[in-house]
Amino acid sequence: MPTSQPESSGPSEDRATPDDLLHTRTGTEVSPEDLVLASGKDLSPRTLEWARRKLEAEGPVALEKLLP
Template structure:
């Protein structure tokens, strides 16, 4: 007789390999305390690093400051 939980009652987290578990929100950080670069903003937005996107990111940083990155990340 098996003492393990039936597959249906296990949480989705329990079925993932240890290296693929979600990071709890309490330990996520948007910034490292350093300057926010246009490249950081472009990548956080999921865009390609192109001159046009870098200009867009520079404008966002000028408008929002470091919060430009915070608004894009959880």
């Protein structure tokens, strides 16, 4: 005989995640190191320069664009 679980025991697929839980910002400044690590790249002078340029162009939202 199959055992059924109540619907309230698991997350509902038709419920949306609240907007405040979707953002990655913590209220602190985003450093070039943060951006490099979030992109999955190794820290190196070249990737740090890439991150500095990206932060100058896009600001802290650059980190939001990399993370889900």
